[in-house]
Amino acid sequence: MREELDKQLCEKYPLIFKNRNAPMTHTAMCWGFEHGDGWYNIIDVLCGLLYSDYVSAKERYEAVKQYYEKDGKYPWKGGRTITPEILEELRLKMIEQEQLVPVASQVKEKFGGLRFYVDGANKEHHNFIWFAENMSYRTCEECGAPGKLYTQGWHTTLCEHHAKERGYEEETEE
16 A cells, blocks of 8 residues: 555554554564555545444543533533543543554555454444455455455456456356
8 A cells, every 4th residue: 555545554553553664573564555445445444443332432521521611511501510530531532442443563464455453442342343344355456446366376456457458357147
């Protein structure tokens, strides 16, 4: 994947890609994203899902903190008082969710599909990853257009244009 797209993902999801530049003795992310640009959107959506609980907890904490600092009450009519205990509970929930964000250990193409390996994932995270990996078999690795898996020699998922460009022939179903 192009360096600019690599950088965008790492900046947008720093918790997932916190080991992006760690040494190879620590992670395979030191080699970056080992696939074409076409899967950028799949990875972006996947990371958004992996981040969603943390982002929700963070936004809730920050919003309530603003109300607390303004006048100590929720903004709606009859809003109850925000206590320091409520604020601390939300801060701890945010920290808990931050620690639950999985960390990518390798992102690459293998046998024509995306592989997204992580540490610290739960079942829901693995379901999101499974879905993203399956979507990659229907998405051109080069450009992101609808594609299909070609298995003539090297396994690769490409759109018709990139398949022809690389010399892959239309596969016949038997």
